[in-house]
């Protein structure tokens with residue numbers, strides 16, 4: 001998808017002024033995070049499992065070439081095919097060609113963030129192949145021509161009423177002319193419409209939560225069962241997965257599954273966890289006759305061995321955004337590309353460049369909640385700080401900020417001058433001061449005071465002055 | 478070699494460059510091969526390590542928490558329970574059934590009203606009946622292994638899925654299932670599809686409220702067979 005990450009500030013203003021979005025976000029804040037907390041409490045071993053999940057992913061990354069080759073060997077041995085795609089363009093071409101090879105007109109797609117990352121739908125459409133999103137949330141936003149706003153709940157920014165309007169508009173021509181008001185009726189109508197599309201689709205395309213090297217299996221976790229219909233009904237199943245999805249064994253999958261569902265939705269287990277290994281076997285009464293796995297790099301191999309490597313542990317559970325105060329205030333679209341929230345703030349500059357997405361790592365209060373809930377213990381704040389430093393080094397920070405920081409560092413190294421100037425500033429600010437101790441507007445600080453007040457200095461001088469008056473460091477034992 | 482410019486080599490060599498090493502060899506390679514050959518288990522989960530009767534109880538408890546219904550019956554009562562369940566829920570006494578040896582031991586002919594079609598699931602089926610390869614006590618999860626005797630479509634297409642599970646096939650955690658799969662199908666030969674299913678299909682995609690029956694079955698009834 002086309003990035004608008006460079007327009008982050010503008011996106012944020014729009015998000016804050018959108019009442020439907022703010023209603024949806026208010027629900028998000030209590031829902032996911034509370035359910036995750038309860039699920040973690042119900043499993044005494046949860047923290048141990050998180051440590052182990054981190055170690056498994058680290059081990060897989062350190063031996064990534066070996067496990068990918070092993071995975072490929074097993075897939076081929078059971079009659080499947082593996083395709084290697086260094087870039088997004090390679091993956092798009094491979095998938096389009098595979099679809100054409102079976103004369104596909106429609107592709108039943110199960111939600112895949114990697115497919116979003118490579119803008120697969122646009123390319124399929126250009127080739128005259130209709131992609132049909134089958135995850136309910138993804139289907140809703142496809143009808144509305146919107147990007148996903150959350151990696152596991154793509155339509156979380158919408159209210160039920162908005163969904164009802166969208167269905168009326170798009171299902172009306174199919175004979176569904178009544179505007180629905182209940183959630184279960186909306187779900188039932190989508191089920192009915194999509195069921196026929198599943199039965200008609202020529203190709204099923206899914207992502208993968210994990211690729212298991214030991215068995216050559218792709219593993220998919222869903223609640224709806226749409227991925228399973230996608231990999232069972234059409235004659236060809238294509239799996240699109242990035243290199244860091246490979247893990248060694250089924251035992252490792254068991255550990256990761258235990259932390260994934262609980263972190264994502266607070267469920268003990270998602271409804272469907274499916275292992276697919278190769279195409280339909282002799283005597284099978286159903287299943288696809290062809291099974292293809294497209295392994296995509298798209299910049300990940302160059303992250304290995306760098307200080308950003310830890311981001312490759314991510315299992316895309318969404319917990320970091322569910323717990324992020326910034327995401328909770330602005331939602332996912334403001335981040336301007338496929339991955340929102342803390343994971344997006346780290347991953348997006350990596351994948352599409354710091355020039356485009358350099359603003360995102362600044363969208364953090366550094367409260368650390370993301371890191372504290374991440375099932376594979378990715379130090380997200382540290383990685384965001386890393387981007388900020390790079391951005392500063394590369395002079396991508398706005399000039400005013402750079403000059404301000406340069407002035408501050410000049411003064412900070414000259415304590416006497418610093419104290420004299422801050423003393424003056426303190427008295428000047430006090431002149432503007434209001435009785436309630438806050439400023440509604442302040443020269444040079446419009447960016448701050450447009451949304452919130454700025455605290456006025458309290459009586460008694462600067463911190464340094466008060467520190468000295470109260471005896472300062474000398475009173476230490 | 479021209480192979481070096483293949484997309485496959487580009488990716489694998491890129492990984493090796495980043496990791497600052499060549500292909501694994503010697504001890505490092507033996508270590509990962511050994512890890513694959515004898516997969517180490519993760520931390521023990523206490524609730525997956527219960528004695529068998531408690532495992533069965535835990536399975537039933539979690540399955541119900543996950544919106545399935547459970548009936549515990551003796552082997553002779555399985556067909557009767559299935560008929561009664563369909564009648565209790567005003568469902569048709571007609572079902573697509575897996576052509577599975579797991580199900581052939583029961584006296585289905587005793588249910589005069591029940592009409593069964595053995596084969597794969599079709600879009601028009603309202604009810605399916607299958608066995609299960611195993612049940613996982615830890616989360617109330619059913620494990621279905623695909624094959625000629627268990628078409629995957631039966632797990633997915635009908636509105637109502639009735640599953641017959643023997644108590645002896647209820648195990649503690651995922652790891653116990655992997656061991657059974659390896660023993661039954663061979664370490665290098667997973668069935669084409671292993672579905673692990675926890676309750677009916679669901680979605681939280683509209684306002685985060687769970688609704689059942691998104692794409693797969695809306696109802697799941699598990700008949701646990703006592704030994």
Ligand code: SF4
Pocket residue numbers: 313314315316317318319320321343370373374375376377378
């Ligand atoms: S960074 Fe961690 S919390 Fe965020 S999506 Fe990835 S695994 Fe989940």
